[in-house]
Amino acid sequence: MNFKQPLTIMRKELSGYFTTPIAYIVITVFLVITGWFFFSTFFLYNQAELRGFFQLLPLVLSFVVPAVTMRLLSEEKHSGSLEILMTLPVSASDVVLGKLLAGAAFVALMLAPTLSYAVSAALVGSLDPGPVIGGYLGALLLGLAFSAAGVFASSLTRNQIVAFIVGLVICLTLTLIDKFLFFLPAPLQSAIEYMGADFHFRNISRGIIDSRDIVYFLSLAAVAFIGTVRMLEERR
Numbered sequence: 212m213n214f215k216q217p218l219t220i221m222r223k224e225l226s227g228y229f230t231t232p233i234a235y236i237v238i239t240v241f242l243v244i245t246g247w248f249f250f251s252t253f254f255l256y257n258q259a260e261l262r263g264f265f266q267l268l269p270l271v272l273s274f275v276v277p278a279v280t281m282r283l284l285s286e287e288k289h290s291g292s293l294e295i296l297m298t299l300p301v302s303a304s305d306v307v308l309g310k311l312l313a314g315a316a317f318v319a320l321m322l323a324p325t326l327s328y329a330v331s332a333a334l335v336g337s338l339d340p341g342p343v344i345g346g347y348l349g350a351l352l353l354g355l356a357f358s359a360a361g362v363f364a365s366s367l368t369r370n371q372i373v374a375f376i377v378g379l380v381i382c383l384t385l386t387l388i389d390k391f392l393f394f395l396p397a398p399l400q401s402a403i404e405y406m407g408a409d410f411h412f413r414n415i416s417r418g419i420i421d422s423r424d425i426v427y428f429l430s431l432a433a434v435a436f437i438g439t440v441r442m443l444e445e446r447r
Contacts, residue, residue: 277375
């Protein structure tokens, strides 16, 4: 695959975020919420760690990422520009990959200021680098998977609000599904737990880098990517 076209689309979408107030509002809200949880643990419990921040992160990203990705395809479908885009010498996979990379890159940019939390904790205490590195790696993988799910939701409708709701339902389900295991028969619990994004994120955020957790997130992103490509190809 030639990555020139996806990267061009990614840059276009990223610049589109920052030419409107949307990016600044989303990043500010994200930093306020996560900062409050981090510093409340940091000062109230006198703990030099990021455990509270990482525990909250999957739930926060379940709301934030669908809000970021809801416009990526639905807006183009609504305006009619998607039909024009699909007539150009660019494949559906190039379009979807570019949109997906834009969403994932935005999540990475949004996470970048939170590195100050790790620096603050390291300055005043003995911070274990393993869970911090694992937590940020897991956050990037989670952001990639949720971005893919959000782009897929955006491909289903012309309405951004509907795209947000569908993306939110998908991401929340993946985040919370393993919290209801006690309702299920014992033979099903391990299989359902494996489907939960939060389960795999918790494993990585402990500093345990297991290939099964990485494969889970990449597989989730790949499934959503393929589904979105097929949705676009049907329009052709």
